[in-house]
Amino acid sequence: MSSLVRLNSALDWIDIDDKLADIGCDHGYLADLAFKKGVSFVQLIDNKEGPLNVAKKNLYEYLDKTNAKFTLASGLLELDSRVNVVAILGMGGELIANILEEGKHQASNVNKYILEANTKVPLLRKYLFDNEFEIISEKIVKENNKYYELILCKKDSKLIQYNELDLEFGPILRKEKSSLFVEKWTDVYNKYQNIIKKSDVTPDKLVAYCKMIEEIL
Ligand SMILES: C[S@@+](CC[C@H](N)C(=O)[O-])C[C@H]1O[C@@H](n2cnc3c(N)ncnc32)[C@H](O)[C@@H]1O
Numbered sequence: 063m064s065s066l067v068r069l070n071s072a073l074d075w076i077d078i079d080d081k082l083a084d085i086g087c088d089h090g091y092l093a094d095l096a097f098k099k100g101v102s103f104v105q106l107i108d109n110k111e112g113p114l115n116v117a118k119k120n121l122y123e124y125l126d127k128t129n130a131k132f133t134l135a136s137g138l139l140e141l142d143s144r145v146n147v148v149a150i151l152g153m154g155g156e157l158i159a160n161i162l163e164e165g166k167h168q169a170s171n172v173n174k175y176i177l178e179a180n181t182k183v184p185l186l187r188k189y190l191f192d193n194e195f196e197i198i199s200e201k202i203v204k205e206n207n208k209y210y211e212l213i214l215c216k217k218d219s220k221l222i223q224y225n226e227l228d229l230e231f232g233p234i235l236r237k238e239k240s241s242l243f244v245e246k247w248t249d250v251y252n253k254y255q256n257i258i259k260k261s262d263v264t265p266d267k268l269v270a271y272c273k274m275i276e277e278i279l
Contacts, residue, residue: 067205068212069095072149072176075199075214076101080174083107083145085137085161086153090117093130097121103129105145109136138165147174151212155182159189166193169217177213184229190215191224200234202242209246211235227278236278244279251275 069092076082078100084092087106096104106121108114114132124130133140138148138161148169150158158179162169175195179186190197190213199214211232227236235243254268254275 067203068151068178068210071201071203071210071212072151072178073099075174075176075212076147076149078102080147081105081142081144082147082149083138083141085148085150086113087117088113088152090120092149092151093117094121094124097124097130103131103142103144105131105133105142107133107135107137107140109134136164137161138168141165141168141172143171146171147176148172149176151176151178152180155179155184155186155189159186162189162193162195173216175213175215175217177215178210180210183211183232187213187224187229187232191222191228194218194220194222196220196222197233200232200238202232202235202240202246204242204245209242227274230274231278239278247275247279251279 072092073095076096076099080101081103082093082096082101083105085107087093087108090106093104093106106114106117108117111134114134118132121130131142150161158177177186194217195215196218197213197215201212203210203212224233231247251272254272258265258268258272
């Protein structure tokens with residue numbers, strides 16, 4: 063099973079009495095881990111039949127004993143009313159924001175969102191801040207030489223203040239400054255410095271970005 067570090071990090075935020083929906087369940091690995099932990103209900107949602115069938119195959123051992131519900135649908139549109147935790151992992155930040163926006167009327171019982179975008183994380187954070195999702199916790203993990211940022215948030219109804227550094231580096235991650243966070247941004251910084259050194263014309267955007275990294279390191 064691939065992605066164990068990333069998926070187990072998401073699992074840490076799921077309690078055994080939670081009712082989980084995994085949006086974009088693909089292989090069904092998160093549901094498998096959740097059932098092994100003791101979670102009693104998981105709705106596996108994907109908008110493609112192929113991945114849902116793979117998930118069914120992977121979870122066949124649970125089908126009689128537990129409450130696994132397989133749903134062919136986009137995002138949150140067919141969310142089961144029992145669900146209180148939504149996980150949306152391994153998709154682009156823009157797609158995750160679109161799923162949250164498209165399904166905002168279906169998610170009234172949801173009190174926890176676990177999100178992990180593999181691209182455009184700042185865009186996702188901006189959507190969350192602008193739509194009163196409070197970020198409660200953030201984690202950075204590394205798997206197969208790739209860094210993944212996970213966000214735990216809840217829908218609130220209060221205005222959230224943020225700045226560019228919060229969007230780019232994460233409001234909690236940049237304050238906690240874990241060793242992995244420092245490693246990631248040092249890697250990015252060194253990569254951009256090499257590009258700047260080799261450029262004939264100063265790449266202003268990269269220079270400004272490196273200044274931001276210096277600020278948070
Ligand atoms: C790259 S996989 C990620 C799988 C898993 N969540 C993970 O993190 O390992 C993305 C999955 O999301 C599904 N997907 C894409 N857009 C979706 C949408 N709007 N609603 C539900 N599923 C979607 C795809 O079919 C695919 O199975």
